[in-house]
Amino acid sequence: MATTACFIIVSRNDIPIYEAEVGSAAKREDAAQLHQFILHAALDIVQDLAWTTSAMFLKSIDRFNDLVVSVYVTAGHILYIFN
């Protein structure tokens, strides 16, 4: 059960433009980079998927251990919701 969530907005060129850690659980020491790592890695999947589907919300496209990545892809930017 995930206790924290990380929310990142990524621009078209894979540049993170907004980052937020949400959730009440005590922060893990490496949470920041772990989340970034996972989300960064998930970009590959997003790039694959985004062109195959017309849906904008891509649910649980990638996971690492108990962390699940869901993405909302807009026309220009990529928006992440991540649990």
Added chain:
Amino acid sequence: MVDPASTPLGKMLLEEITPVVMVLCTPNVEEACLKNGLSFVQMLTPFCNFNNIDAVLVRTASDQPYRLQKFKLRLFYASDIRQPNLEVAEERLKQVITQAGERDFSELSIDPPHVDDLVSRSEPEILPSWFQVFNKELIRTLSFSDHEAFDHPVACLLVVSSKDEEPINRFVDLFNTNKLPSLLNDGVMDPMILKHYLLLHDNQDETSEKATKILTEMRGTFGPNDCQLLCINSSKDGPLQHQDNPWSQFKLDALPGQHLGCFLNIDDFNEIKDILQELSTKHIIPYMEQKIHVLNQKVSATRKGFRNQIKNLWWRKGKEDELDSLNGPIYTFSSIESQIRILGDYAFMLQDYDLALSNYHLISTDYKLDKAWKRYAAVQEMMGLTYFLLDQSRKEAESCMENAFDTYLKIESAGQQNATRCGLWWIGMLKARDQHKEAATVYFRICGEDPLHSAVMLEQASYCYFFSKPTMLHKYGFHLVLSGDHYKKCDQVKHAIRTYKSAISVYKETTWDHIKDYVHFHIGRWYAFLGLYDIAVMHMLEVLACSHQSKKNQELFLRDFLQIVQKTGKTFEVFKLKLPVISISSLKVIFEDQRTYASPAAASVKESIWHSLEEDMVPSLTTARSNWLELQSKLMPKKYKESNICVAGGMKIPFLKQSSQQLEVVLIWETGDPEAIKVDVEFRNPLQISISISGVSLICELSASPEEMKSDASSSAIELQNDENKNSRTSVDIISPFILSEVDFTLAGGETILVQLTVAPRVEGILKIVGVRWKLSSSVVGFHNFESNFLNTKIVKGRNSKHSPINELKFMVIESLPKLEGFIHPFPESTYVGDLRPLVLELRNQSKYPVQNLKMKISHPRFLVIGNQEELNIKFPTFLEKTINVETNGGLAKSNTISQGVFSFPEDIMVLEETPLRWSLWLRTAVPGDISFYITVYYEMGEVSGVMRYRILRMHYNLKVLPSLDVSFQISPCPLRMQEFLLRMNVLNQTSSESFQVHQLSSVAKQWGISLLQPVDGVLPSRSLFPHQALSCFFMLKDHKSLTSENRISSPSLHLESDVKLGPQSDDETLYEVSRLPLADFHNCERLHQGTLQQGIQHRVDFILISRLLRSNIHAGASDLHLFSHHACHCSLSSKSPISWLVDGPRTICHDFAASFCEINVRMTISNSADGVVSVHVNPSDSHSSGGQSSNAAAAAHHSEDQAGWHDIPVAKDIKVTSDVLATQAGKSMSLESVLPFIWSGSSFTKVLIEPKSTVEVPLQICVFAPGTYDLSNYVLNWNLVPASSDEGNLGEQKPSSGVCQGYPYHLTVLQST
């Protein structure tokens, strides 16, 4: 589609799943082989591969024979045929990894290649080769398991040396049960296997005769076909060197000097080859064929067909209850399940995959029903491989593999290893089909609890992502990092570094800060762990400016970084150190060429402001439009046009003299400090923790200018370069051609500090500011060059955009010049409006050359007036006091010669060294607000000839001016008398804390006399005006001139003076002389300023109210006395019309109305105050229409207001009574009173022309028909300014040329005479 057999997996399967031959040999055999550095098995191994056994036709279950393309035997010593010890296997794997780590690490380049380069490279180039080795080793740890049959020996090779005693008996002994592997003894395998007997003969020992003899004996004992003789070591000529050693690839750990197989000649090779070929084709393959045959028949009989299947199912259901062992039942070799498995494996090894598959199918259901999960998984695995090799149904193959994988993972003990192997095979399958992405996920799934294995698997997974199409670089990086973490957990630091470094190439250009920091930080740490501090520092540098990290992390990063730097034991010099951040856009270069600055504040003022001030001062060339820049470019050699100029000082000529092998440096010093170039740089600490910065200084280069070198060819041309790296600190101080300032400071978290650095050149030449250097925490030296990203730099002086950025930091250093220093004291920071202060301007010259031709310009001449040198000694404000003797037009009132705002100092004035020039200035601010004073002083250097002839000193002061008194004046003409006015002065103290003492009111022009109507003491007993208090005073204002001309109007009670003391008359305080210099000057300024608003209208009076600031806590000494002057200029005497008039006549008349109507004559005196001729139309109107025209009404109201004020003054005690009320009353009364009729007689309608400044008397007549009181105000004066024939100028356009004036009330009482 690629042939499955030619894929890596296919090749591997064809090599690894092949018949196993168990070797049993005597020690003598080994001994003979060891002469070649090889064991017996090793000696044979290279010859076990048969790439083309066309001769053999294989016939398995089906009668269709086929040929094997490839065949291989695997030879193992009987002692090796057992399940490997887990720990030993682990150890070996670890060794493989460590070795690989060492090897790869030494090859690791400093910079990871760019991602794009990587992508373009081929797969084997990137993929570390040791993965293959590792995977193979990993799979081998599972060999000889009891649930799989393909590792079970197919045949047994018994080898005895010819040297052995009783060789026949030895053969028998060799196949003794207690030496056999457990597989055979435990009943897992059929102990009745194919045996082959080999006699080894060493040709070096003796001739082969004995061996032949033994062979015959053997053939007699074991059968003629199963015995063979092998002669080795036939090389008679000593050790041989083989060109391509067949063993080299099999025995990797051979010592370098060892020649493998050195005693084996080509005959031996051939013999070994022949024997093994024969063994496989004549014995093993036929044996396997036969066994397949037999087993197949048996299986067909018992298991094939519908009946058998039903029976089998029934039987297994029944068996289920009694078996509860975890791995299902124990299957012996004789059980039908084992036999099916053997049949399948044999068929697989003989590459009859169809047969193998059908048997695997059969057995897999059995195992599943038996819940023998391990065996089930193993069979599934084999099915997957068979599908793969058959190149049929990919889906089936994959589902089989997945099934096997999952099943392995389900069984708790030892399943992981099997799963790993299964996974690796599965991956091989996926890779063969270019499904790299899927392969990567399988790798990820393989990762078990063992971190080391996981690390390798993750790394392989990352490469899979890398090779997938399209390349999944993000995943690649992530998995590399994951793998690196695992490596680190197993202390494989070198591997960890390697993986992280590969990952850097992915993350290098991203902006994912946390990732980058994490990777660099850990690499740095690990390098430090390995003792490679230099590289560690390089990586740690990357994470220093981590503003996004938490404070804790920042501390950690910085601490670790400093620790590592300390361990290196030297000071690091880092180009573009990221801590602290230098904001290049904040870079400001302040230098002085012609333009010098009195204060730093002056230097930051916009150039255009100075420019506008200096335009009139600097000498202009013949060309009309010339500014300093053009001038400069004309005066200077073209070469230096682009470079800025700064002035050197101090060392004049560095002169090297060689004398008796001793280099002497003779320095000729000049007085005067070099003029420093100041560079403002902003340092920002991005971290939340404080950092200490020390030794911040500029990096500069000073080179003698090429021209100098040419002209001074005789003198030694030395390149004056400051190379601080070579010179020691102390020597720099002497030899360095410039002086650098050093700054130390501590930056708190998030703080930004603006640091001013200076460089002062001491010799002429070209000075270039290269960059800035600093020391972080006194251990790391950082550099930053300005040029690199200079594009956005805003240089104060750099307004010439055409200059290339580099030139902005390039200066031409010229010889020492005089420079004036100037300041004004005491310049207040804030003051009140009207505060009159004496100030002193002091100019100092530090050089020995005098400067002359001084000029000065002030941006606000209205507030700052230039005085005289003599005024320095006078006492303020006493000298302003009026004395009786002094002639008012006396010497001090002489105004300075100021042309176009530029004040030229007297020509004889020079500023010499050590005799500062002092000059008095007067400050009086007229308006509240913040005022910036800009003062420029121009001066010329007399004797110094050079690039610059003149310089400009710029001074800048800011003054805050607070409002003090609000003074307003109202003048209303007296309707009764010409040239007499009522003056009302309203004073409001606008300050919140200060009290003022009103002292004196002066009219500036002497013709106007003022007299106080009521002593101020009555209204203001304390004489001082407290904060927010208002005061109204009334004065009578009279024209002296008119007083003399019109002697009939006089009021002896009031004596009229141009200055009125507002204090008690008895007070002995004297009045101030307003016509003296500072006051007169300021008044002129005010006049000019206020006059612009309403120009050209005559009859104006200027007033000056002088007040003093009362400070209770300060005893009013003469110096502390603050004098305030408030100037009200151009106070209008009359209304907007140029004419004024007066109606004069009888006030009371008695007339007998019974006789006739009454005719009354009145006079109207009209005076023209305008410059031009005015024609006035007197237009009495009988019908009184006060409300007819709004403008008239307004005018009437205005007049009546004045009237009311006039009449009511003596009565009104309360000054607060507003005149509006009175005005309305007057208006009302007017309309009421004018009911009674009277008629203006016709002659009253006159038109007169009045010359300028003259008075005309017009007779008027009215007819009254009844007694009563009449108001004769119902007339209108229409005046017209007659346009002058001569030029009127533009002034005429501004003022009204015509107008209408409503008449004054004039009350006339007519009584009935008795």
